[in-house]
Amino acid sequence: MAETFKNYINGAWVDSRSGASFENRNPADRDDVIGTFPQSDATDVEAAARAAAEAYKTWRLIPAPKRGDMLRAAGDILVRRKDELARAMTREMGKPVFETKGDVQEAIDTAYYAATETRRLFGYNAPSELANKVNLSFRVPIGVCGIITAWNFPMAVPSWKILPALACGNTIVYKPSEDAPHSGNLMAEVLEEAGIPAGVFNVVHGASECGAAIVEHPEIRVIGFTGSTVVGNEIASRAGAMNKKVSLEMGGKNAQIVMPDADLNLALEGALWGAFGTTGQRCTATSRLIIHEAIYDDFINRLITKAGKIKIGPGLEEGTEMGPVINEKQLKRVEEYVRIGREEDKAVCILGGDRATGSQDTANGWFFLPTIFIDVTRDMRIAREEIFGPVLSILKARDLSDAIDILNDTPYGLSSSLYTANVNDAFRAIRDIEAGITYINVPTIGAEAHMPFGGVKGTGNGHREGGWTAFDIFTEWKTVYIDYSGSLQRAQIDNY
Ligand code: NAD
Numbered sequence: 001m002a003e004t005f006k007n008y009i010n011g012a013w014v015d016s017r018s019g020a021s022f023e024n025r026n027p028a029d030r031d032d033v034i035g036t037f038p039q040s041d042a043t044d045v046e047a048a049a050r051a052a053a054e055a056y057k058t059w060r061l062i063p064a065p066k067r068g069d070m071l072r073a074a075g076d077i078l079v080r081r082k083d084e085l086a087r088a089m090t091r092e093m094g095k096p097v098f099e100t101k102g103d104v105q106e107a108i109d110t111a112y113y114a115a116t117e118t119r120r121l122f123g124y125n126a127p128s129e130l131a132n133k134v135n136l137s138f139r140v141p142i143g144v145c146g147i148i149t150a151w152n153f154p155m156a157v158p159s160w161k162i163l164p165a166l167a168c169g170n171t172i173v174y175k176p177s178e179d180a181p182h183s184g185n186l187m188a189e190v191l192e193e194a195g196i197p198a199g200v201f202n203v204v205h206g207a208s209e210c211g212a213a214i215v216e217h218p219e220i221r222v223i224g225f226t227g228s229t230v231v232g233n234e235i236a237s238r239a240g241a242m243n244k245k246v247s248l249e250m251g252g253k254n255a256q257i258v259m260p261d262a263d264l265n266l267a268l269e270g271a272l273w274g275a276f277g278t279t280g281q282r283c284t285a286t287s288r289l290i291i292h293e294a295i296y297d298d299f300i301n302r303l304i305t306k307a308g309k310i311k312i313g314p315g316l317e318e319g320t321e322m323g324p325v326i327n328e329k330q331l332k333r334v335e336e337y338v339r340i341g342r343e344e345d346k347a348v349c350i351l352g353g354d355r356a357t358g359s360q361d362t363a364n365g366w367f368f369l370p371t372i373f374i375d376v377t378r379d380m381r382i383a384r385e386e387i388f389g390p391v392l393s394i395l396k397a398r399d400l401s402d403a404i405d406i407l408n409d410t411p412y413g414l415s416s417s418l419y420t421a422n423v424n425d426a427f428r429a430i431r432d433i434e435a436g437i438t439y440i441n442v443p444t445i446g447a448e449a450h451m452p453f454g455g456v457k458g459t460g461n462g463h464r465e466g467g468w469t470a471f472d473i474f475t476e477w478k479t480v481y482i483d484y485s486g487s488l489q490r491a492q493i494d495n496y
Helices: 042-059 064-080 082-093 097-117 156-167 181-193 208-216 229-241 264-280 296-307 328-343 400-408 423-432 469-473
Strands: 007-009 012-014 021-026 029-038 124-127 133-141 144-148 171-175 201-203 220-226 245-249 254-258 286-292 348-351 371-374 391-397 415-419 437-440 475-483
Touching (some): 007 042, 021 082, 064 082, 064 097, 064 156, 082 097, 097 156, 144 156, 156 171, 156 181, 156 469, 171 181, 171 208, 208 220, 208 229, 254 400, 264 296, 264 391, 296 371, 296 391, 328 348, 415 423, 423 437, 469 475
Parallel strands (some): 171 201, 254 286, 254 415, 286 391, 415 437
Antiparallel strands (some): 007 201, 133 475
């Protein structure tokens, strides 16, 4: 019998008001039902938002360092439960356990980082233009935050939003992805044990209807979203009309450039990890490889040999290097892009291009082979659109300027990478690449919790998660003027 999971509202585990539910299955094994989860609608969101609004009245008044103590405790609990949580995440979303352990570790890092930030949350002061007057500005919480996330980092990505938001004194209505709902409940368990009071953190499960109800709820003042650009833009226009603060982390079409002077073994390792790590299902995945013409053929030959040996299988099995894609819909999307790639111009699919059904390990899941297209040109759809699967498009560049030009020729701007031994080229690339993140001699993936994370163009709307910039999302500025002159001093008038 499949386990029945519930929503977490006001410190209690409850079913959806309608009684509707949905099922979640292991993408590596269709017969493995993880459980059923509430299919929540606007009435459930209403209950969660009400609980969060009530809890906000007291949570905002708790001294920030005391809130930080609870976040530190959450970090300790995540450390204690790391292996168990990693295995649960692998079961629901597929990536190998060594990767889901990294996912939990990022939440641990974020918890400890947010805890220490509660002793800073710096404001600033500046001299007044008038005598006997003090000017201060400090951060204040905003209220109830609606957090809506994707499934590919079920612990790390929500933690980037939830933990800083709590540190700042906000309360939360969280909707995990319907493809990784169990992790949302695990997060609630951790925060409850850490001492976060009832109502401060709430989880409602569901799909787009539930997410839309969060976006439209008048009591929810901030929306923190991670997901596709199509959905993010829709959310931004609805929330914008209600004057909500909206932080969007959306899609990517990231590229790695390889120059002839690079350490080519390192560049090769980087390309394999960037393109096929998490089965290519990272917002920062390397989905384009831009190779200098002088090393184009040689580098491709070495890459194909290595990529063809990647061990595909269930993430829970020791030795698996690449797990399944998340679900049947995504598998079909990947297949469709392979079909488009094969039909486009002169691109050639030289590796993979099919479902990986060859072994007992993969027969029952949504597995796809590592796939490589060569001779791709920048105008092709497989060079421009986010595929979100193990598909790498390789393009040829004449020189560094041409490579950067190709890299920038995309609607997205999240991550980018350059492999070179030439320091001048590295700094030119850092200056000219249009992306929120540029790695030098590092693949396009590998963000750290204490550094700003986010992208430009179609990837984001100007906010950055990670680092102290996340605290900008979840606070407002309150400016205070204190006049101790004992007389009416009119700024801009009495002093000039
Ligand atoms: P998605 O946009 O389909 O769904 C994301 C979340 O939004 C889910 O919880 C979903 O239920 C919810 N949702 C869907 N429709 C909604 C609506 N109309 N109103 C409110 N909520 C709605 O994305 P996905 O398939 O879960 O994730 C893959 C995408 O996420 C990729 O594009 C990837 O690049 C992106 N992503 C970005 C980052 C980043 O930090 N930039 C990180 C991880 C994933």
